[in-house]
Amino acid sequence: MEKIKMTTPLVEMDGDEMTRILWTLIKDELLIPFVDLNTEYYDLGLEHRNETDDQVTIDASHATEKYGVAVKCATITPNVARVEEYNLKEMWKSPNGTIRAILDGTVFRAPIQVKGITPCVRNWEKPITIARHAYGDVYKASEMKIPGPGKVELVYTAEDGSTESVLVHEFKGPGIVQGMHNLTASIESFARSCFTYALDTKQTIWFASKDTISKKYDHTFKDIFQEVFDAEYKDKFDAAGIEYFYTLIDDAVARVMKSKGGFIWACKNYDGDVMSDMLSSAFGSLAMMTSVLVSPKGYYEYEAAHGTVQRHYYKHLKGEETSTNPVATIFAWTGALRKRGEIDGNKELMAFADKLEEATIGTIESGTMTKDLALITELEDVTTLNTQDFIKAIRTNLEKLVG
Ligand code: NAP
Numbered sequence: 523m524e525k526i527k528m529t530t531p532l533v534e535m536d537g538d539e540m541t542r543i544l545w546t547l548i549k550d551e552l553l554i555p556f557v558d559l560n561t562e563y564y565d566l567g568l569e570h571r572n573e574t575d576d577q578v579t580i581d582a583s584h585a586t587e588k589y590g591v592a593v594k595c596a597t598i599t600p601n602v603a604r605v606e607e608y609n610l611k612e613m614w615k616s617p618n619g620t621i622r623a624i625l626d627g628t629v630f631r632a633p634i635q636v637k638g639i640t641p642c643v644r645n646w647e648k649p650i651t652i653a654r655h656a657y658g659d660v661y662k663a664s665e666m667k668i669p670g671p672g673k674v675e676l677v678y679t680a681e682d683g684s685t686e687s688v689l690v691h692e693f694k695g696p697g698i699v700q701g702m703h704n705l706t707a708s709i710e711s712f713a714r715s716c717f718t719y720a721l722d723t724k725q726t727i728w729f730a731s732k733d734t735i736s737k738k739y740d741h742t743f744k745d746i747f748q749e750v751f752d753a754e755y756k757d758k759f760d761a762a763g764i765e766y767f768y769t770l771i772d773d774a775v776a777r778v779m780k781s782k783g784g785f786i787w788a789c790k791n792y793d794g795d796v797m798s799d800m801l802s803s804a805f806g807s808l809a810m811m812t813s814v815l816v817s818p819k820g821y822y823e824y825e826a827a828h829g830t831v832q833r834h835y836y837k838h839l840k841g842e843e844t845s846t847n848p849v850a851t852i853f854a855w856t857g858a859l860r861k862r863g864e865i866d867g868n869k870e871l872m873a874f875a876d877k878l879e880e881a882t883i884g885t886i887e888s889g890t891m892t893k894d895l896a897l898i899t900e901l902e903d904v905t906t907l908n909t910q911d912f913i914k915a916i917r918t919n920l921e922k923l924v925g
């Protein structure tokens with residue numbers, strides 16, 4: 523069989539622990555036999571990040587700007603324990619944070635749905651994608667404990683020294699206070715990434731906040747979304763037959779519960795953090811969530827939403843069998859290959875991505891799956907496989923599909 527050619531490289535970011543093991547298995551079994559894989563490889567494994575003083579993460583981000591599409595394996599975000607475990611020179615920053623800071627993107631998370639794993643909310647027939655603004659608000663807030671009576675004010679001092687202030691509260695006794703901010707440029711980028719991704723996936727998008735209460739802060743988000751939409755996207759949305767609307771967050775929550783799915787829900791930073799955990803649990807499994815970072819300039823970085831599955835890795839190191847679910851990582855690859863194909867006009871590559879997804883879903887729907895899914899499926903007579911055998915079962919199905 524002739525392998526599918528790729529004209530432009532894909533940026534490949536390898537990672538850590540169990541997902542690094544999955545990475546190689548997926549490439550060897552499901553990609554390299556079928557595609558003449560053309561990638562620019564960056565090793566974001568923690569050891570190599572440490573050796574390069576994390577320069578490799580920065581280089582991989584710039585490569586993504588150059589080629590437009592990247593696929594990333596889950597990576598360890600170092601904490602005190604990891605600094606010791608890997609004898610790190612420094613507690614390196616989260617790679618995802620570094621990549622996001624360079625590409626200035628928004629993260630979209632969507633579940634992979636299969637028959638036999640029903641969402642807790644029965645009427646959710648299609649995936650619901652969450653777009654989370656990844657800058658500011660409570661994540662970059664300044665806080666203070668107020669010990670006793672006194673006045674708290676917000677003061678803005680302009681570059682020329684002039685000031686503007688607003689009273690927060692006249693405290694009669696002890697309390698707490700918090701000051702948070704966001705940036706017009708960041709909100710505009712967020713809006714552009716959201717509208718770009720909605721057009722890309724032909725899905726309607728909602729944005730919701732609490733503008734009735736937060737008349738300046740949240741209202742500014744609402745206004746910016748509307749201005750960017752009207753100026754740059756309205757015509758394109760009309761042509762694509764999709765919609766953008768703003769609604770109050772209370773209304774959004776009620777609508778989501780009653781919906782059939784199949785739309786994007788754009789959230790402010792905190793709302794997105796909480797709601798994405800709620801949705802991934804309700805859809806079934808973290809191992810079935812994909813994640814894509816979309817920059818306002820149209821660069822894409824695909825990955826699984828879960829981490830490096832450390833617990834399984836330690837079992838694997840002890841020679842014990844694991845049944846780690848590779849589906850989200852497979853879908854990171856298919857997402858990236860399809861996007862590469864779309865940008866390069868490579869129909870064969872796009873068709874291959876579709877077939878690999880079909881083979882993966884088909885394997886699960888025929889009753890063959892990893893342990894995490896076997897525990898929650900309604901299918902009967904399920905075959906639970908270890909990681910390697912599950913990937914081999916997908917390969918058998920894929921071979922049938924590609925002929
Ligand atoms: P995790 O890797 O997401 O795993 C948490 C638990 O979820 C696992 O122990 C496992 O449950 C289940 N799980 C997740 N993915 C699974 C899969 N593919 N198949 C089967 N079960 C799966 O989170 P973590 O263990 O808290 O974090 C490990 C490392 O990942 C950390 O160092 C963290 O920094 C990093 N991390 C990276 C990213 C990223 O790169 N995007 C995201 C999150 C975390 P059971 O143990 O019950 O089987």
Ligand code: MG
Nearest residue numbers: 794795796799
């Ligand atoms: Mg969270």
